[in-house]
Amino acid sequence: MLRYFAMRLLSGAGMLLALTLLIFILTRLTPGDPIDAYLDPNVPLSQEEVNALRTHLGLDRPLPEQYLAWLGEAARGNLGHSLQRFNETVTGLIAQRVGPTLLLMGSGIAISIILGVSTGVFTAVRRDTLPDFALSATALLGISSPAFLTALLGLYVASVRLKWAPSGGLLTPGAEFSAWDLLQHLLLPALLLSIGQAALIMRYMRASMLEVLNQDYVRTARAKGVREFQVVAKHALRNALLPVLTLIGSTIGLAIGGAIFIERVFNWPGMGLLLVSAVETRDYPVIMGATLVIGSCVIVVNILTDLSYALVDPRIKVG
Amino acid sequence: MSASPVLKIEGLRTDFRIGRHAISAVDDIDLVIPAGETLALVGESGSGKSVTARSVMRLLPRKLGMIAAGSVWFTGKDGQTRDLTKLDEDAMRSVRGREIGMVFQEPMTSLNPVFTVGEQIAEPLRVHSGATHSAALRTAIELIGRVGIPDPAKRAQQYPHELSGGMRQRITIAMALVCDPVLLIADEPTTALDVTIQAEILELLRKLQRERKMAMLFVTHNLGVVAEIAQRVAVMYAGRIVETGPVAEVFAAPRHPYTIGLLHSLPRLGQGSAMRRAGVRLPSIPGVMASIADMPKGCQFAPRCGFAADPCRVEIPPLAEVAAQRRARCIRWREIAA
Numbered sequence: 234m235l236r237y238f239a240m241r242l243l244s245g246a247g248m249l250l251a252l253t254l255l256i257f258i259l260t261r262l263t264p265g266d267p268i269d270a271y272l273d274p275n276v277p278l279s280q281e282e283v284n285a286l287r288t289h290l291g292l293d294r295p296l297p298e299q300y301l302a303w304l305g306e307a308a309r310g311n312l313g314h315s316l317q318r319f320n321e322t323v324t325g326l327i328a329q330r331v332g333p334t335l336l337l338m339g340s341g342i343a344i345s346i347i348l349g350v351s352t353g354v355f356t357a358v359r360r361d362t363l364p365d366f367a368l369s370a371t372a373l374l375g376i377s378s379p380a381f382l383t384a385l386l387g388l389y390v391a392s393v394r395l396k397w398a399p400s401g402g403l404l405t406p407g408a409e410f411s412a413w414d415l416l417q418h419l420l421l422p423a424l425l426l427s428i429g430q431a432a433l434i435m436r437y438m439r440a441s442m443l444e445v446l447n448q449d450y451v452r453t454a455r456a457k458g459v460r461e462f463q464v465v466a467k468h469a470l471r472n473a474l475l476p477v478l479t480l481i482g483s484t485i486g487l488a489i490g491g492a493i494f495i496e497r498v499f500n501w502p503g504m505g506l507l508l509v510s511a512v513e514t515r516d517y518p519v520i521m522g523a524t525l526v527i528g529s530c531v532i533v534v535n536i537l538t539d540l541s542y543a544l545v546d547p548r549i550k551v552g
Numbered sequence: 553m554s555a556s557p558v559l560k561i562e563g564l565r566t567d568f569r570i571g572r573h574a575i576s577a578v579d580d581i582d583l584v585i586p587a588g589e590t591l592a593l594v595g596e597s598g599s600g601k602s603v604t605a606r607s608v609m610r611l612l613p614r615k616l617g618m619i620a621a622g623s624v625w626f627t628g629k630d631g632q633t634r635d636l637t638k639l640d641e642d643a644m645r646s647v648r649g650r651e652i653g654m655v656f657q658e659p660m661t662s663l664n665p666v667f668t669v670g671e672q673i674a675e676p677l678r679v680h681s682g683a684t685h686s687a688a689l690r691t692a693i694e695l696i697g698r699v700g701i702p703d704p705a706k707r708a709q710q711y712p713h714e715l716s717g718g719m720r721q722r723i724t725i726a727m728a729l730v731c732d733p734v735l736l737i738a739d740e741p742t743t744a745l746d747v748t749i750q751a752e753i754l755e756l757l758r759k760l761q762r763e764r765k766m767a768m769l770f771v772t773h774n775l776g777v778v779a780e781i782a783q784r785v786a787v788m789y790a791g792r793i794v795e796t797g798p799v800a801e802v803f804a805a806p807r808h809p810y811t812i813g814l815l816h817s818l819p820r821l822g823q824g825s826a827m828r829r830a831g832v833r834l835p836s837i838p839g840v841m842a843s844i845a846d847m848p849k850g851c852q853f854a855p856r857c858g859f860a861a862d863p864c865r866v867e868i869p870p871l872a873e874v875a876a877q878r879r880a881r882c883i884r885w886r887e888i889a890a
Contacts, residue, residue: 454675459649545666548711
């Protein structure tokens with residue numbers, strides 16, 4: 234068990250290293266650099282001044298040297314300073330933003346799991362009935378609609394037209410903090426974030442449940458006089474969840490991509506928004522720091538998924 | 553036995569829906585099992601023996617199979633006789649597992665892989681008598697010991713994949729018996745097991761039945777097993793009973809050509825090499841059983857029967873009494889007997 238953990242952490246660290254290298258190369262390949270984005274075109278700088286600034290920021294050093302310098306500092310927990318906001322450290326920026334993102338993603342994932350699993354089970358039990366057809370068609374729609382469409386459409390319908398929810402932000406500006414206010418701001422983006430994943434989970438859940446409901450042990454449970462609800466909720470569900478668990482674990486990474494988009498649309502002050510603005514302004518240290526944190530989250534989630542198999546299925550032993 | 557029999561099936565017909573048509577998988581089934589007696593239901597694959605057993609439990613595939621006619625009279629622990637086909641789902645549920653236990657063919661797949669075997673044996677007790685978790689588990693452990701598994705307390709904590717096939721079948725037997733049912737339905741319980749394990753499981757079932765004075769409906773396609781375990785036998789062919797009677801009499805003097813064919817096609821121990829030397833093949837019944845969707849007119853067995861004559865192809869023969877307690881569905885049974 235400990236050995237397994239150590240191995241997983243080691244391979245996770247390796248993946249992170251590869252990720253940072255990849256991101257480093259990609260950012261340097263994109264045209265433009267932080268100075269272009271930083272300079273005010275109305276206050277022209279001489280070439281000497283630009284060069285001095287470049288030297289000061291270390292951007293004139295050879296790329297491998299820049300990367301190794303960053304890596305050495307990162308290993309010591311120092312992710313450097315933002316190139317665009319000189320008084321802010323990358324760690325500080327991320328610390329402010331990671332909370333709202335975790336809240337949004339956590340809610341989105343929770344909603345998609347609850348919604349996906351329950352509708353999946355329901356449609357499997359009511360197979361080939363009108364509710365099954367209706368929900369399956371809705372799910373297909375949910376899977377096939379790209380995030381930008383559902384997000385904008387949801388924003389337009391629910392907050393612009395129907396005025397059910399505020400159109401963006403974390404809290405009402407200027408108002409005193411209240412959980413209710415936060416919830417109102419959270420609900421719509423979290424729901425929209427969950428749609429695609431909920432639809433995917435539902436389809437997997439339905440297929441898996443249909444297969445399990447045909448298993449001999451389900452018939453055995455009925456022959457024992459177990460209530461039909463218990464047959465489904467206890468005997469079938471736990472077995473049917475296994476393949477769905479894999480799906481949930483592997484799509485959480487995808488959900489992060491969706492979260493970045495939703496944050497942009499709803500002006501949600503999270504990691505996604507930070508990352509997007511950092512990319513726009515070529516703020517290299519912020520890009521590197523944010524991807525490092527997001528990547529670590531994905532790796533941790535994957536390890537947790539593997540561990541959860543062992544909880545659900547006694548045939549799987551971790552280690 | 554002055555009391556009513558535990559199980560009395562009268563004129564049972566079970567239909568399966570195939571597309572828009574309802575097709576009878578079994579028809580005109582009459583069976584009686586008194587307390588303490590074992591009735592074996594034999595027949596080849598597709599003859600309807602499992603459908604008959606599942607009709608009693610009303611565990612047919614949903615939306616596909618349904619009981620279309622007949623009654624299943626069942627006398628429970630309280631001495632009341634009820635028609636199981638008329639019970640509502642809740643009442644039927646309280647019969648399943650509590651009054652009627654069922655053992656299935658595949659011990660590998662009929663246990664739930666994610667629960668310990670102890671929990672699975674204890675479950676009917678908790679469902680039907682509201683026993684506490686620990687009390688039910690104690691009963692389960694005791695029963696695991698009685699079905700012949702050593703170290704029951706440890707085994708109860710294990711999951712099905714940690715046990716062998718024979719042990720799993722013992723577990724499913726314990727599961728079927730935990731509520732002290734008055735009827736045990738065993739649907740080919742030994743088919744999936746090794747021959748040596750088969751004998752052990754049969755012996756166990758026989759012993760438990762004697763101890764508990766249960767009635768047993770034993771479904772099998774193995775005539776050797778029938779002789780081992782049952783007092784009476786009902787031979788099924790294409791959804792109908794073609795011959796029924798006490799096992800010894802039916803085997804000694806079959807009155808239906810199908811039963812004769814089955815008995816002739818049994819290999820005998822030690823005769824294999826002699827037959828090979830003489831160039832004789834093991835006799836078999838020519839042809840295949842008619843599909844339930846496409847039944848011949850008249851006697852269903854007629855196309856494969858050496859005795860078939862023109863009257864056989866007109867209508868389905870009745871199950872005629874051929875001796876005391878013996879019936880056969882053949883209009884020429886007298887000639888066969890001669």
